Amino acid sequence: MSENQNPQPQTGTATTDSDQSLTTTTGETVEQTRDEWTNYEFQGEAKMTVEDLDVYYGDDHALKGVSMEIPEKSVTALIGPSGCGKSTYLRCLNRMNDRISSARIDGSVRLGGEEVYQDGVNLVELRKRVGMVFQSPNPFPKSIRENIAYGPKKHGDLDTGLLARLLNRSDADERDRLVERCLRDAALWDEVSDRLDDNALGLSGGQQQRLCIARCLSVDPEVILMDEPASALDPIATAKIEDLIDDLSEEYTVVIVTHNMQQAARISDQTAVFLTGGELVEYGDTDQVFENPHSERVEDYITGKFG
Amino acid sequence: MAGASRTGGNLVEKETTETDAVAAVAIGLSAVLFALAIAAMFERISLTGTLAGVETVTLLGGLLTALGVAVIAFGVGSRFGSVETDPDPSAGIIAGGGAAVPWVVIGGAVASETLGFGTAVGAVAAVAAGAVAFAATVLPREDVGSTLPLGSLLAVTGLVFFTGVIGPTWVWELGWAQQAAITAEFLIPVATLFTTLYGGWASAKAYGGFGARGRHMGAYVLVYLNAISIVAFLFTLVAYVVVQGVPGLLNGADIGLGTGPETTILGVSVTLPVSVPFVMNGVALFNDFQGVLPAIVGTVWLVIGAVLLAVPLGVGAAVFLTEYADRGRFTQVVEVATNGLWSTPSIVFGLFGFAFLIPRFGNGKSLLSGMITLGFMLLPLVVITSREAMLSVPDEYRDASAALGVSKWQTIRSVVLPAALPGVVTGVILGVGRIAGETAPILLTMAGGTFIPESQTVDVIGSFQFTSAPPFVANPALLEATSALPYQLYALITAGVGLGSSVSDPNAFRWATALILLIVVLSFYAIGIATRYYFRRRLRHN
Numbered sequence: 001m002s003e004n005q006n007p008q009p010q011t012g013t014a015t016t017d018s019d020q021s022l023t024t025t026t027g028e029t030v031e032q033t034r035d036e037w038t039n040y041e042f043q044g045e046a047k048m049t050v051e052d053l054d055v056y057y058g059d060d061h062a063l064k065g066v067s068m069e070i071p072e073k074s075v076t077a078l079i080g081p082s083g084c085g086k087s088t089y090l091r092c093l094n095r096m097n098d099r100i101s102s103a104r105i106d107g108s109v110r111l112g113g114e115e116v117y118q119d120g121v122n123l124v125e126l127r128k129r130v131g132m133v134f135q136s137p138n139p140f141p142k143s144i145r146e147n148i149a150y151g152p153k154k155h156g157d158l159d160t161g162l163l164a165r166l167l168n169r170s171d172a173d174e175r176d177r178l179v180e181r182c183l184r185d186a187a188l189w190d191e192v193s194d195r196l197d198d199n200a201l202g203l204s205g206g207q208q209q210r211l212c213i214a215r216c217l218s219v220d221p222e223v224i225l226m227d228e229p230a231s232a233l234d235p236i237a238t239a240k241i242e243d244l245i246d247d248l249s250e251e252y253t254v255v256i257v258t259h260n261m262q263q264a265a266r267i268s269d270q271t272a273v274f275l276t277g278g279e280l281v282e283y284g285d286t287d288q289v290f291e292n293p294h295s296e297r298v299e300d301y302i303t304g305k306f307g
Numbered sequence: 308m309a310g311a312s313r314t315g316g317n318l319v320e321k322e323t324t325e326t327d328a329v330a331a332v333a334i335g336l337s338a339v340l341f342a343l344a345i346a347a348m349f350e351r352i353s354l355t356g357t358l359a360g361v362e363t364v365t366l367l368g369g370l371l372t373a374l375g376v377a378v379i380a381f382g383v384g385s386r387f388g389s390v391e392t393d394p395d396p397s398a399g400i401i402a403g404g405g406a407a408v409p410w411v412v413i414g415g416a417v418a419s420e421t422l423g424f425g426t427a428v429g430a431v432a433a434v435a436a437g438a439v440a441f442a443a444t445v446l447p448r449e450d451v452g453s454t455l456p457l458g459s460l461l462a463v464t465g466l467v468f469f470t471g472v473i474g475p476t477w478v479w480e481l482g483w484a485q486q487a488a489i490t491a492e493f494l495i496p497v498a499t500l501f502t503t504l505y506g507g508w509a510s511a512k513a514y515g516g517f518g519a520r521g522r523h524m525g526a527y528v529l530v531y532l533n534a535i536s537i538v539a540f541l542f543t544l545v546a547y548v549v550v551q552g553v554p555g556l557l558n559g560a561d562i563g564l565g566t567g568p569e570t571t572i573l574g575v576s577v578t579l580p581v582s583v584p585f586v587m588n589g590v591a592l593f594n595d596f597q598g599v600l601p602a603i604v605g606t607v608w609l610v611i612g613a614v615l616l617a618v619p620l621g622v623g624a625a626v627f628l629t630e631y632a633d634r635g636r637f638t639q640v641v642e643v644a645t646n647g648l649w650s651t652p653s654i655v656f657g658l659f660g661f662a663f664l665i666p667r668f669g670n671g672k673s674l675l676s677g678m679i680t681l682g683f684m685l686l687p688l689v690v691i692t693s694r695e696a697m698l699s700v701p702d703e704y705r706d707a708s709a710a711l712g713v714s715k716w717q718t719i720r721s722v723v724l725p726a727a728l729p730g731v732v733t734g735v736i737l738g739v740g741r742i743a744g745e746t747a748p749i750l751l752t753m754a755g756g757t758f759i760p761e762s763q764t765v766d767v768i769g770s771f772q773f774t775s776a777p778p779f780v781a782n783p784a785l786l787e788a789t790s791a792l793p794y795q796l797y798a799l800i801t802a803g804v805g806l807g808s809s810v811s812d813p814n815a816f817r818w819a820t821a822l823i824l825l826i827v828v829l830s831f832y833a834i835g836i837a838t839r840y841y842f843r844r845r846l847r848h849n
Contacts, residue, residue, distance in 0.1 A: 099709060101633060127712035134710075138703035140722055141846045151711035154721065199847060212707070219711055 037282040037294040038067065040270060047072035047223060047253040048093060053107035055088050055097065055278070062088050063278040066107075070223075075245060075254045077264035077286065080274030081301070086257045089274070090225050093255065094130035095123060111223070128155070131221035135228045137208035139200035139215070144192055147200045147211060148179045151219040178218060186214035187244050206237025213244065224248065226256040230263065242267050261302060265290050273298045326381065326390045330514035333377045334528060337507030340370055341532055344500035349543055354475040354492060364475050364491075367499055368468030374506045375461030381513040382454025386447075394517035398452035403444040406456040409501065410440035413463065420479065449517045457509045464502045468495065507532060545825070552822025555815030559584040559596035585819055589761030599820055601759040605674065605789040606827055608767050609753070610743050612678030613685050614735060620682075621689025622724075622731060628690075629697040630719055648687035656684050657748035665752060668786060674765055675785040677753025681742045688738040689731070696730025697723055728842040736835030743828045746793040754798075755788030765789045792824040 046069040055063035063085040070076050078086040088097065095116060097103045109116040116126060128151075139147050152158040158178070164170045179196065183189040188210040192203070200211055209229055216224060226245070230238040245267050248254055258264050264271055265286060272283040275297055282289055282298045293299045346352045347363070354363050361369075384390040414436025419429025440460075444452045467473050477491040508525045515524030561582040588598030624641075632638050660680030668675050700723050708718040755763075770784035799817045 094710065096706070096710065099706075124712040124714065127710055132706075132710035134703060134706060136703065138701070138707045140704060140707065141726055150708075150721070151713065154708075154711070154713040154717050201847065215707075215711070 036279070037284065037298075038272075038280050040069070040283045040285075042069075042071045042270065042285075044074075045072045046070060047112065048255075049108075049110040049113075050089075050093075051108040051110075053089070053092060053105070053109065055085070055092060055106075056104045057100070058102045061278060063092075066278075066280045068272060068280060068283055070253060070255060071270065072253050073249060073251065074269040075249045075256060075267055077268035077271045078255065078257045078274060079259070079261060079264050079271060081276055082259075084274040084276050085278035086272075086274045087227055088278070089280075090132075090227055090255060090257050093223070093225055094127050094132055095121075096127075096132065098123070124155070128219045129221055130223040130225060131216035131219065133209070133212050133216055133224065133226045133229050136232050137205055137212050139203070139208050139211050141199065141201055143197045144183075144200050144203070144211060145175075145179050145196040147215050148182050148218050149175045151215065152178060155219065182214040182217045183211075185217050185248070186210045187240065187247070188214055204237070206233050206240060209233060209237070209241060210244065213241075213248075221252065223253045223255065226254065228257050228259060231259060238263070261290070273301065275301065326384065327514065329377060330381055330510050333374055333381070333510035334507060334514055336370060336374045336377070337503050337510060337528075338532070340367070340374065340499060340503040341507065341536075343367060343370075344496045344503060345536060345539060348496040348500070350492075354495060362475075364468050364473075364495060365471075367495065368465045368470070371461050371465030371499065371502060371506075372469055373465070374503075374510070375458045375463075375465055377458075378454045378461065378506060378509045378513065379458035381510070382450050382458065385450035385454075385513070385517070392450055392513075392516040392518070393520070394449035395519075396448060397446070398444050398449045400445060402453055403441040405505070406444040406460070407437040407441040409460050409505070410456065411437035413460070449521075450513075453512050453517070453521075454509050457505045461502050461506045464498055468499075504529065504532065548818070548822050548825055551818035552815075552825075553819075555812065555817075555819030556585050556822055557583070558812070558815065558819070586823065589764065590758035597758075597816065598761075599792065599795060599823060600761055601764040602790040602792045602795040602820075603823060603827060604764050605753075605791040606743060606793075606824075608674060608765055608789075609677050609681060609749070609791055610739055610831060612674070613681035613742055614739065616679060616682030617685035617689050617738070618731075618735060621686050621734075622693050624690050625693035625697055625731075626719060626724075629694055630715065630723065645687040645690045648683075649691065652747075653684060653745050654747040654751075656680055657751035659683075660748060660752035671786075672751075672753050672755065672788040673786045674753055674767075674789050677749055677791070678785075680748045680752045681745065684745065684748065685735075685738040685742050688741075689734050692734025692737070693727065693731045696727035696734070699730065700726045725842075726846060729839045729846070732835055732839040732842060736832060736839070739831045739835065740828060743831060744793050744824065746797045749791050749794045750797070753788060753791065754794040755790055759790050763789070792820060792827060796820045796824060 048070040050066060050068045050070075053063060053066045054061070066085075066089060078090065080086050091097045092105060092109060093116075097105060105117065107117070111126070111129065115121075140150060142150070149158055149160070152175075153160070158171045158175050160170050160172050160175055165172075180189060180193075183192065188207060191207060192198075192211075200208065203211060209232075213224075213229075229245075230241045233241065242263065245254055245256065249269070256264075256268065268286045270284060271286045271289040273281050273289060273293075273295075275281045282293055282295045284294075289298070290302060293302060343352065343358075344367075347354060347367075352358060352363060356363055358366050381390060385392045385394065411433045415429045415433030418424050418432030419426055424432070440456045443456045446452070447455070473491060473494065475491050475495075477494070479489045479494075481487045481489065507528050511528035512521040512525040515521035559582070562580065584596035585598045586603060587600055588596060589601050590597045628638050628641060657680060660676050660683075664676040664679055665672065704722045704726065705718055708722050709715075713721075765784050765787065767782065767784050770782045772781045772783070773779060774781050796817065799813075799820060
């Protein structure tokens with residue numbers, strides 16, 4: 001992991017033990033004994049910084065002391081066996097775990113330098129900036145147009161209600177431009193442009209998932225979290241989603257949980273491997289993690305000896 | 308039945324054989340007998356009369372005997388290999404128990420009553436007959452076991468009717484302290500019905516060639532006959548009320564320009580081209596035809612008021628319980644309480660209205676008290692069904708909305724409630740069906756006189772008045788006693804107050820009132836179902 005020495009110690013030095021993170025040699029020995037290789041150093045800015053994140057569901061310690069920096073405008077893949085905490089980790093990034101009453105979260109998550117876990121955080125604003133796409137496509141039982149316009153409407157950015165129409169202040173044109181832009185960005189426009197008023201539940205699974213991505217784009221997020229977005233889709237729809245993720249990473253920071261290691265290898269710039277028990281074991285360049293992992297357990301997992 | 312093909316032990320479909328046709332005819336015969344038995348039970352066909360030129364009882368007996376013989380012939384033929392079937396080693400214990408029950412009854416009744424051996428011997432004979440039937444069902448191979456005891460049962464029952472041992476005038480005095488007797492009018496339809504069910508089941512098994520496929524066919528026929536009898540029962544009930552009620556409803560009805568009463572629609576006075584005095588008049592001394600208009604209007608306003616009270620409260624409570632309150636002791640207590648309220652007898656609600664509401668609303672029975680009482684009755688069902696509907700809205704919708712940064716209340720309003728609306732409407736439909744027909748609470752909280760002149764028809768909309776003192780709006784109509792259809796019907800039947808002088812045909816008047824009540828309730832149903840259909844369509848197709 002020290003092959004790529006970065007002169008800037010403040011970016012990309014995320015280890016489990018922050019006191020020792022400045023001294024590479026001691027840090028390395030510590031990490032080697034603990035079999036953790038999370039000191040990923042990269043070029044550019046970190047979009048999100050996670051430090052010592054612990055999550056408990058009741059008595060269950062689901063995530064143990066995870067620290068990680070997520071570089072901006074890139075694709076970060078989270079892989080690992082079932083129950084290793086990668087989805088839990090993802091849901092901490094936009095505080096969706098708050099919705100589970102038994103969950104308790106310790107540690108720090110920063111979005112562009114601002115602490116996410118502190119009093120007075122505006123969840124509406126946080127979730128606008130950190131959007132999420134779920135495992136199974138979950139469009140609302142509304143028209144395609146309404147699905148996309150839903151978020152901006154609820155945030156008061158678009159007003160197409162009866163009163164607005166009566167007062168001739170309707171934002172219908174603006175809404176239609178937004179719908180078109182989001183659908184184009186999600187590579188869905190050509191398929192649905194002639195039936196925007198049809199119910200979204202009539203679309204195929206792959207189209208529904210791209211609609212969910214378009215819906216997520218409608219509130220202009222900076223980070224897009226994806227929780228196994230292609231696991232319920234056939235190979236063709238999966239390929240489309242993967243192409244889309246590649247395009248999105250030019251403008252957005254994408255964090256994707258996947259079970260499919262080939263998928264992670266294909267689409268991601270860096271990969272984080274979680275193993276059973278909720279620890280982050282290795283985090284680094286995707287090529288390095290897959291071709292030359294430092295951790296033996298990660299190598300076993302990737303080569304299929306352990307899963 | 309020629310179209311139906313069957314697969315026995317072979318994979319390839321065989322051609323329909325003559326023996327299959329015999330079993331199929333037996334099933335058809337069972338269906339005919341079943342229908343005849345139901346018709347006889349509701350006295351649609353007379354047991355003392357004739358049917359197709361034959362005395363009814365003789366015909367029933369003959370058909371039963373024929374069915375029994377056909378069933379036995381099929382089973383025995385199968386046993387000796389002349390019919391190709393695929394039977395199991397035994398018909399099974401449940402079939403045995405089923406066959407034993409009628410034979411217990413026959414054995415006991417014949418020994419103790421027909422032969423006069425007394426109760427003790429009768430009991431022994433009953434057990435013996437049941438045991439024989441059980442053994443005869445369980446011990447032999449399935450084809451004999453499931454046909455012989457049941458076929459004999461049909462044949463014996465049929466012969467008893469056919470030979471006139473039990474004729475149309477047969478009566479069995481039970482000799483109890485109470486006057487009680489089993490008459491032919493009761494026994495013959497019931498016995499026919501039950502033995503036919505057995506016969507249909509046995510012939511369906513035979514048609515399926517016994518074995519797994521035979522059992523499937525048997526169960527299918529039984530379930531089908533049951534479903535038909537339920538629909539038939541419902542249809543009979545509605546048809547009966549309609550037939551009885553139409554003459555009274557159309558008494559003095561007329562169609563043609565200028566025949567109807569004058570009415571004001573949107574400020575324009577028009578004369579309706581139809582006149583149905585029964586639904587357009589009240590009761591008055593100089594009316595040519597009397598009617599129940601005040602009660603109809605009272606019922607409609609009652610239901611509207613109860614729904615307006617219960618739906619917002621109930622849906623609000625359901626939103627709180629499903630979306631805001633943590634699942635715990637409190638929600639459990641509320642759940643138990645709502646279920647308990649729903650099963651509380653309506654007279655208790657009525658008593659509450661009588662003791663609590665009436666003193667607070669002008670100290671007299673009033674429409675408002677009735678509305679609130681029925682609203683309270685409706686409330687628990689609205690809470691229960693709305694909760695179920697909201698719980699069945701997928702959490703994915705809530706997650707998706709939350710991930711877009713939309714607040715909880717906006718999510719509920721824009722996603723959860725629209726998705727739950729069809730379920731909520733279903734609850735309201737069910738509840739309205741119940742409260743619209745309630746008599747007891749109305750009796751205690753709202754009902755005025757039995758016969759109300761047209762001039763006292765409650766006019767809720769027209770009675771709103773603005774006053775100079777708080778609360779600035781008053782509505783005297785809400786505070787007056789009025790009538791409603793269920794109460795009117797109850798009063799007409801029990802009291803019959805003054806019917807003789809003011810109504811020419813009291814019986815027709817009562818039935819017409821019942822028919823109108825049915826129509827009003829069904830109209831509310833129709834409105835509810837149309838609403839639900841609309842919301843479902845919006846959810847699925849846009």
